[in-house]
Amino acid sequence: VTVAHLWVKRRLQFGWRAWLTRRLVGEWVSAGREQALPSRPGDHDNPDGRIAEDVRIVTELAVDLGHSLTYCLLLLVSFASILWQLSGVVPVAFGGVSLAVPGHLLVLALAFAAAGTAAAVAVARPLVRAAERRQGLEADFRFGLARVRENASVIARQRGEAVERGRISLLFDGVRRGWERQTGALVRVMAFGASYSVLSAVFPILVVAPRYAAGVITLGVMMQTAQAFQQAVAALSWPIDNLATVAQWTASVERVLGLKEALDGIAPLPPVKAPAPGFRSDGGNTARKR
Template structure:
């Protein structure tokens, strides 16, 4: 996306470049026109945070007054402090509830914006196909958009809010702790030291030691989290693929092999989880000891002043509470390290995903890159399909078609043949704008005048009517026209099921799916039709019937077919044959085959049945 931030670092590896890339996303969100009420939500969260800090400061002074009342056995003061506590507790709960609610709204807003931006970049200009074809470092885009975006958005807001709270608490309570702790006079090696606000320095030293040890012990967790997320995504993909291919697996009795593959995938999940568990175990030893010592550390440090009579029990409790707030603020890194590792993993995968999308866009936009130039016929000019010195390569640079040139005029019917591996289907993708790798030029008719039928048609989720009219909305065609189209392709038994919602890609056989795709063409009547083995699941007689129906119903449409089955030549005015040669396949023009008597008889029977 041209208007999107582009991460700078190497894909798939967490680093400062990942953090910069993600920070640029945040800045883009805050200034984007479609950010919604993000700024108001941020102000609301900040306001609730400030309220929480103010309440905690008041709780700190309450802590002193409450324990002083106990120490002096002052029942009246004790009862008053109970009332103060209830009021403060009510205010604190209200601020906490609304802070959580506004924070969740902010997380949802950020996730929605980021999901929309990544989805728009992915499902644009054939990027979703190109990404699968060339970008192995950006695998499982569904996992990245669904899961990694959620983690990155939720944890980002949590971290920023946590840092805001910690910084506010630190600023507020450092002053309180400094004024309460007083100076400390010590002698080291005959040198007298006067340390003002020594409790503050004790808290800072304690937090620095804990943070340093946490980073040292827990730093492997970031890389482990990246591998864990990838292994989980691969495992989920294997399960989904086995579910989607259940029929094929069952027919060839491939369950044992599928189990072995899934076991291997889960073995990778298990292995990386064991690494993560060992890392978490080591970190838990440290954080557990650190947290346990923090329970008595401030009291032990302040005890000499209390025993010397320099502070009351209430002040000792106040000092302990203030020390706890300062230490908790400084310990933000220690407490959040496992979540930071998870966040870095999600961020790294998202930045790698965006990197791959940006690389594809840069490939298309850079005039110096050797890519196929796609041009659309200008309005008012005669339509045509022109291949001009077309070179098609794989993403690794291997040339599959070299120097292909041809011009197809409106109304022509051209069959493209060639042995397996000669690049027929890749040519089909290049004409459709899916395949940028290569060189030369393709001039196409207007995109809205073109329709492409691959061997396995895409049947979206929803009603049969929506599936039949796709990509147009179901209401674009009258129900009677839809039923008529189904009747004409031999799917009349489905005419009464237009409003039923089913998984039609599972209900219909592949042959029925191909008939349904022909029915789409009859409804939409495109001027240019491109078929890639679009009748391969039909027997020869039914293939002839569908091709005859297409030619008779759309006589003005140009048809470009890719196929190798006998009888297809009869429905085309000329043939282009791709011949494999060193350096890439090339076109060899052949004359169209004469229509056989057998084909003529089948066509006559089909036309007679339509007339009846």
């Protein structure tokens, strides 16, 4: 099953990447769009890097995230019913009226995960921008290196090595700044994730402990309830556990969409008319009859 899963996943990832690559290349290198794109305003620099790298990230991470999300949904379905049964019925006094509330632990798990996800999204928002900025700087650096390779003969004849080294050094300084900015954002996200993980392990025991102290449940039931609570919260915490991956995927999605929108906004050039039968072009000057 594991081998079959790996084979299917990789076939799906590359098949999706091949389809999206063909589509973007077909729209980019056609009807003069490759010439008009650089002069168009907007965020669509380095179309080659976006097609080569960002399309790969978009397709591969989308499949990986979809797989992990499916697993978490199955985990939630499995343990939600267990947690509901272990919760029992708890009387809650409200305005002088006592209400019997079933499944209160499941409700608490949902509330706990929702609060954690909202806080995590706020913490991770700078990470998306940092990831997008870094990927753009990396693309600029790769383009600078490719430019040196393509113009190696001209640079050597003009003895422009020192100038090119300085240009590459400036591009790499940008890569360093992008790396450091992303590192700072990752540190904050990981610190929040670690704190949330510790709290999610302690929180269910604190919630169930009063019932154990009152003799309503046994120690075994308390530990079983705590474990079911942890599994349900773990399933609901998929956004928190995948913050860094989602940030990287979102940044690549925005770069691919930026290129797609820019290409859609360029009017195609009219097709070149073929010469009339019986005529030929004489060096681009005059056309004379055969």
